[in-house]
Amino acid sequence: MVFRIEHPAGGYKKIFETCEELNEPIPAVVVGVIPEWLSGSLLRLGPGLFEVGAEPFYHLFDGQALMHKFDLKNGHVTYYRKFVKTDAYVRAMTEKRVVITEFGTAAYPDPCKNIFSRFFTYFKGIEVTDNCLVNVYPVGEDFYACTETNYITKVDPDTLETLKRVDLCDYLSVNGVTAHPHIESDGTVYNIGNCFGKNMSLAYNIVKIPPTPKGLFCIHFGMTENYFVFVETPVKINLLKFLTAWSIWGTNYMDCFESNETMGTWFHLATKDPAEYIEHKFRTSAFNLFHHINSYEDDGFIVVDLCTWKGHEFVYNYLYLANLRENWEEVKKAAMRAPQPEVRRYVLPMDVHKEEQGKNLISLPYTTATAVMRSDGTIWLEPEVLFSGPRQAFEFPQINYSKFSGKNYSYAYGLGLNHFIPDRICKLNVKTKDTWVWQEPDSYPSEPIFVQTPDSVEEDDGVLLSIVVNPGADQRPGYLLILNARDLTEIARAEVEVIIPVTFHGMYKP
Numbered sequence: 001m002v003f004r005i006e007h008p009a010g011g012y013k014k015i016f017e018t019c020e021e022l023n024e025p026i027p028a029v030v031v032g033v034i035p036e037w038l039s040g041s042l043l044r045l046g047p048g049l050f051e052v053g054a055e056p057f058y059h060l061f062d063g064q065a066l067m068h069k070f071d072l073k074n075g076h077v078t079y080y081r082k083f084v085k086t087d088a089y090v091r092a093m094t095e096k097r098v099v100i101t102e103f104g105t106a107a108y109p110d111p112c113k114n115i116f117s118r119f120f121t122y123f124k125g126i127e128v129t130d131n132c133l134v135n136v137y138p139v140g141e142d143f144y145a146c147t148e149t150n151y152i153t154k155v156d157p158d159t160l161e162t163l164k165r166v167d168l169c170d171y172l173s174v175n176g177v178t179a180h181p182h183i184e185s186d187g188t189v190y191n192i193g194n195c196f197g198k199n200m201s202l203a204y205n206i207v208k209i210p211p212t213p214k215g216l217f218c219i220h221f222g223m224t225e226n227y228f229v230f231v232e233t234p235v236k237i238n239l240l241k242f243l244t245a246w247s248i249w250g251t252n253y254m255d256c257f258e259s260n261e262t263m264g265t266w267f268h269l270a271t272k273d274p275a276e277y278i279e280h281k282f283r284t285s286a287f288n289l290f291h292h293i294n295s296y297e298d299d300g301f302i303v304v305d306l307c308t309w310k311g312h313e314f315v316y317n318y319l320y321l322a323n324l325r326e327n328w329e330e331v332k333k334a335a336m337r338a339p340q341p342e343v344r345r346y347v348l349p350m351d352v353h354k355e356e357q358g359k360n361l362i363s364l365p366y367t368t369a370t371a372v373m374r375s376d377g378t379i380w381l382e383p384e385v386l387f388s389g390p391r392q393a394f395e396f397p398q399i400n401y402s403k404f405s406g407k408n409y410s411y412a413y414g415l416g417l418n419h420f421i422p423d424r425i426c427k428l429n430v431k432t433k434d435t436w437v438w439q440e441p442d443s444y445p446s447e448p449i450f451v452q453t454p455d456s457v458e459e460d461d462g463v464l465l466s467i468v469v470n471p472g473a474d475q476r477p478g479y480l481l482i483l484n485a486r487d488l489t490e491i492a493r494a495e496v497e498v499i500i501p502v503t504f505h506g507m508y509k510p
């Protein structure tokens with residue numbers, strides 16, 4: 001799966017540049033034949049404004065939210081994009097400066113306010129960003145753009161108009177939730193959030209939303225038929241720093257994270273019905289985690305597949321825009337210092353007996369993952385590595401979600417990161433470790449979204465949708481790519497005369 005394509009021209013820098021929204025959808029030039037059954041919209045979110053006036057945003061997760069839409073109908077395609085009119089965006093454009101602190105960019109006080117006004121502003125509470133640049137998902141008949149704070153923003157998936165900001169704190173006991181909810185076959189939505197408690201404590205709450213229409217999601221915590229799986233990494237929020245950060249000029253969210261070298265990584269389990277925490281203590285060596293791939297139960301075990309980054313150092317430290325905009329040789333040097341990515345499989349035994357200390361508790365015949373009871377009562381996990389390539393990450397994973405979420409599965413699809421630069425689309429057989437790759441020189445794709453062929457039987461019978469940018473193209477540098485999910489061969493592409501900045505997550509809306 002590791003293709004050694006170099007990027008000396010640095011075309012990837014273009015996906016980290018500000019662009020303008022469109023006044024109306026623009027037609028795409030279709031190359032190939034789009035399947036007749038593929039009629040709907042690909043919705044994507046990511047940063048589109050990387051500076052306000054002379055003030056830059058510093059981190060990849062700071063740029064103001066831009067929503068993209070490729071509409072497919074009767075073999076024709078249009079492309080449209082608009083900024084999500086969050087408070088963070090509207091106030092920044094009005095005042096022509098960064099007004100609300102983002103993940104890695106601090107907002108400085110209004111220079112027009114006197115010192116007394118600034119002083120009293122600090123006692124109004126923390127002003128949390130609503131910059132919803134990460135994902136979009138349905139709740140009932142509505143659609144919401146989100147980040148990982150307590151704010152979600154209702155949007156119109158047809159016009160991309162911003163409709164309403166919703167503060168989840170008005171409804172739930174959370175201070176923030178993930179941007180990666182889970183959805184069951186009946187439409188029930190689950191998410192996980194954090195809640196600040198007494199004496200500077202932090203709790204995690206599972207949130208359940210009644211049945212809604214089906215959708216496609218990335219996974220930020222694991223869910224099987226009967227269990228939730230939450231992975232606690234050694235990167236923590238220092239709550240004291242977080243709560244006092246806004247009284248110190250130049251402090252942002254990134255400044256509040258700390259990494260505990262000695263903690264390792266813990267796996268937590270909870271049952272879905274009834275909702276109860278399981279006291280088994282599963283532990284392994286330290287790693288960072290962006291995304292779960294899938295989790296399922298098998299013969300008394302829970303199998304958990306993850307996109308990991310070795311070690312305790314926070315990977316987000318390497319995602320500052322200054323690093324990603326470096327020339328290629330400097331990008332590679334920085335990546336060589338960063339944690340090494342791996343796709344790993346962990347297996348958690350449910351039938352645990354303390355008298356079996358020192359014995360491998362895993363009896364599944366198809367995995368080399370182990371779990372061993374230690375004398376302190378913790379169960380030490382060692383993974384099976386499903387994929388590893390030097391500084392080559394398999395990230396932003398997708399599966400045939402509607403049929404295989406929480407079930408024994410074979411295929412995962414992902415965005416390949418080459419020293420942090422997205423330059424290929426990958427398919428991984430998690431049973432055989434076989435891989436497939438789509439890649440073209442100087443082309444930078446996005447997360448591949450799996451769309452199942454109607455009435456299909458095979459797990460990989462469908463297509464992958466990805467937005468690709470080729471900054472060096474003479475014309476139409478951005479396009480929607482449609483691949484056959486079985487072998488990653490190209491079916492069609494729909495090209496437009498604009499460059500499209502990096503996107504994180506999204507969904508296909510039939």
